[in-house]
Amino acid sequence: MSPLSLQVSEVWFLTGSQHLYGDDTLRQVQAHADEIVRGLNASGELPLPIRGRAILTTPDAITRTLREAGTDSSCAGVIVWMHTFSPAKMWISGLNSLRRPLLHFHTQFNRLIPWESIDMDFMNLNQSAHGDREFGFACTRLRLNRKVVVGHWADPAILPPMRNWMRAARAWHDWQGMRVARLGDNMRAVAVTEGDKVAAENRFGFSVDGYGVGDLACIQKDLTDEAVDALVGEYLDTYAVAPTLQPDGPRHRDLREAARIELALLTFLKERGCAAFTTTFEDLHGLRQLPGLAVQRLMAAGYGFAAEGDWKTAALLRAMKVMAADAPEGVSFMEDYTYHFDESGGQVLGSHMLEICPSISEGQPKLEIHPLGIGGKEDPVRLVFDCPAGAALNASLIDLGNRFRLVVNTVEALKPESPLPRLPVARTLWRPLPDLPTAAAAWILAGGAHHTGFTRALRAETLGDFAEMAGIEFLLIDETCRLPDLKDRLRWNDLYHHLAHGLGHT
Numbered sequence: 001m002s003p004l005s006l007q008v009s010e011v012w013f014l015t016g017s018q019h020l021y022g023d024d025t026l027r028q029v030q031a032h033a034d035e036i037v038r039g040l041n042a043s044g045e046l047p048l049p050i051r052g053r054a055i056l057t058t059p060d061a062i063t064r065t066l067r068e069a070g071t072d073s074s075c076a077g078v079i080v081w082m083h084t085f086s087p088a089k090m091w092i093s094g095l096n097s098l099r100r101p102l103l104h105f106h107t108q109f110n111r112l113i114p115w116e117s118i119d120m121d122f123m124n125l126n127q128s129a130h131g132d133r134e135f136g137f138a139c140t141r142l143r144l145n146r147k148v149v150v151g152h153w154a155d156p157a158i159l160p161p162m163r164n165w166m167r168a169a170r171a172w173h174d175w176q177g178m179r180v181a182r183l184g185d186n187m188r189a190v191a192v193t194e195g196d197k198v199a200a201e202n203r204f205g206f207s208v209d210g211y212g213v214g215d216l217a218c219i220q221k222d223l224t225d226e227a228v229d230a231l232v233g234e235y236l237d238t239y240a241v242a243p244t245l246q247p248d249g250p251r252h253r254d255l256r257e258a259a260r261i262e263l264a265l266l267t268f269l270k271e272r273g274c275a276a277f278t279t280t281f282e283d284l285h286g287l288r289q290l291p292g293l294a295v296q297r298l299m300a301a302g303y304g305f306a307a308e309g310d311w312k313t314a315a316l317l318r319a320m321k322v323m324a325a326d327a328p329e330g331v332s333f334m335e336d337y338t339y340h341f342d343e344s345g346g347q348v349l350g351s352h353m354l355e356i357c358p359s360i361s362e363g364q365p366k367l368e369i370h371p372l373g374i375g376g377k378e379d380p381v382r383l384v385f386d387c388p389a390g391a392a393l394n395a396s397l398i399d400l401g402n403r404f405r406l407v408v409n410t411v412e413a414l415k416p417e418s419p420l421p422r423l424p425v426a427r428t429l430w431r432p433l434p435d436l437p438t439a440a441a442a443w444i445l446a447g448g449a450h451h452t453g454f455t456r457a458l459r460a461e462t463l464g465d466f467a468e469m470a471g472i473e474f475l476l477i478d479e480t481c482r483l484p485d486l487k488d489r490l491r492w493n494d495l496y497h498h499l500a501h502g503l504g505h506t
Contacts, residue, residue, distance in 0.1 A: 009076035009173050011048050011103075011166060012069055013037050015055045016062075016086030016135065025125055029083045030055050032109040036081075036153045045159040047326040048076060048166045056086070063094040070099030077101035077169035079162075082131030083109065084124070088138035095142055101169045101469045102146035103162065104139065106132040107153045145468045161461065167326075168465035171319040174275070178206040178318065180304070180311050181274040183213050184283030187308035192449040195312050195399035203404060204470060208311045209272075213279075217286025220264035231259040235293075239367040239383065251369050251379075254289070258381035261287065262294035269303065276304030276318040278311055281353070284377055292354030292382035293367070296426075299357035305333050306451050307355055313451040316397040316406075319466065324457035330359020334394060334428070334454035339436065346436025347414060349429050350394075350454060354382045356426035360454065361385035370424035386420075387428035389413050394432075394452040395463055396443075403497050406467045407448040408460050409439050409477040428454065433479045442477045442486050473497065 015033040017026060037052035056062045069075045077100050108128035139146055147165045151158040186194055197208045232255060235241060244251040269277060277298075281290045299305050302325075304318025313333065320331045333355055340347040353372060358365045365383040372380055392413045398405050411430040420427065432439035460476050467474035473493055477486070 009048060009170060010051045010074055011169065012065075012075055012078045013040075013050050013052045014065060014078055014080045015053075016080065016082040016091070016131065017055050017057050017084045018086050018090075019057050021084060021124055025084070026055065026057065028125060032083060033081070036107070036109065039154055040162075043156075043159055045156075046163055046166055048170060050079065055083070059090040059093060062091055063097060066094035066098045070097065075100055076173040077103065077166070079103045079105050080135065081105045081107060082128055082135045084127045085131040085134060088134045091135065091138050092142065095138065095144060098144075101165070101172055101465075102139070102144060103165050104132065104136060104146050104148045105153075105158075105162075106136075106148060106150040107158070109153075111152045111154065145471055147465055147468065164459065164462040165465045167323040167458070167462050168469060170325070171322040171466060172469045174322045175315070175319060176205040178276065178315070179272065179274045180206060180208045180315050180318075181269060181272060181277040182208055182210045182309055182311050183216060183277060184280040185210060185309055187280040187282045190308055192398060192447075193306075193308050193310035193312075193451070196401075197311070199399070200312070200315075200404070203472065204315070206276075206315055208315075209274075211268075211272075212285070213283050214286050216261075216264050216268050219267050220260050220286075223260055223263050227263055228256050228259045231263060232256060235259070235367060240364050241367045242369065245367060245369060245381065254369055254379065255367075255381055257288055257378075258293045261289060261291050262297060265291060265294050265298060269298070275302075276311075276314040278306050278309050278314050280307065280309050281372075281374060281377075282308075288378045289380040290354065290372060290377055292380040295355045296358055296383050299333065299355070300330070300359045305355060305357075307333070307335075307352060308451075310449070310451050312397045312399065313449065313453065316395060317453045320395065320453045320455055320458060320463075323462055323466070324455060327457035329390075329455065329457035330357055330361075331453055331455040331457060332357035332360045334452045335450055336394075336452070337427075340429075341436070345431055345434075347429055347431050348411075348436065349427060351423075351425050351427040354380055354425065356383075356385075356428075358383050358385060358426070360387045360428065360456070361426070362388040365426070368424060382424070383426060384424060385426050386416070387413060387426075388456070389415050390456050391459075392430060392454060392456040393458065393460055393463070394430075394454050396448040396452045398447050398449055400447065403473060403501065404470075405447065405473040405475060406463060406470075407443065407446045407475045407477070408463050409433070409443060409448075410460055410479070411439075413456060433477070434481055438481055438483060439477055441483055442481050445483075445486065445490060446475050446477070 245255040304314045306313035365385040
């Protein structure tokens, strides 16, 4: 199964100037801008190609270009730089019409001041120091969300923040018009998996549509044995398959059933153009197993997923998959399952009944079958594995009624101190920062869900950039977190969003 294809996208590089300085200066400005674009692209460190555009010197050209960025489906965002002084009133109309994420790159072409030769011609050409401040004032005056990156364009230090922003912009681009399939509805009386789908589409650009799981069962009935044979062969070649599931094993029929579910689910999602989906073990009409292996493999292919009808986490997981598309580490649906209150600050064992993505596995996953105990169906097939250690994070998107909040906790993934031979599910262990008591209390105070997106591929800055693009609240719980400060921040955030957006949904 090939990875879910991402829409090809690029970032535009826009350079501001004005005609006051004459044609010779403008030609130099264009040449310098082109060289910066070539240098950034040649770094090999940025996930999206940068496309340089003609320098902008008039209000009409600025407005036309920024409107074009919003209608060009290949443009995921714009980087803006003022090489010289570009009067900010020229930018107002264009910025008001901008419908793409904005990164303000505060740089200059020359790295150092040429002490012996500097003259007024040099000063007139290299005015980024105050040209960008003029542009910054306009953005602040217009209350524009944007990222500001400061530094010389050839300095490697500017690449990580630019890379994080591009990853977020790519995910935001993917969300526009994305569809989430909700197979079944909310599970029982769970609160955090619910939310306002109309407000979500208005704020984020993706839609959530409900379907009966019987539609999936109908597709499953029409699958050919040849298609199932081919997929089972892929399982046997890819995973460490338990003897009972081998072609001569007593449970091979269950493996074929899991393959039928995967083929049907993939067909279902492709036919409806969905990039994310949810399931629930409360509604399995027409299925013999709860989808376990199928969900794990579809997540590995790039689909967003969450259990129990949790469409917000499914959409967030898809966004995180897109953000991390160029990273070697993966992203998975996750749940805080049980605690280890040791003296080192406490640990969390994360898992779910079945649905943990093998993109975060360390080594070859084992393909096994075990009883589930809930759901009232046959024993489901699933991949079982451990995850590597390293810096990681958990992220949760919640609906507060009048706005959305993105909660992120940075964690340190750990190796278990001993094997877990009787735990028949994929799992990962982590130490939340700054420690378990503080992080758990902060998460609960912030209203974070028990479902999250877990990854070692992303840093909190990328999720913060994404929240900025969406215009939603971002709450970070990291090594600096102190509960009194966090409580104050939650109160201030409530007040800010009430004043900024009113009582209605943002």
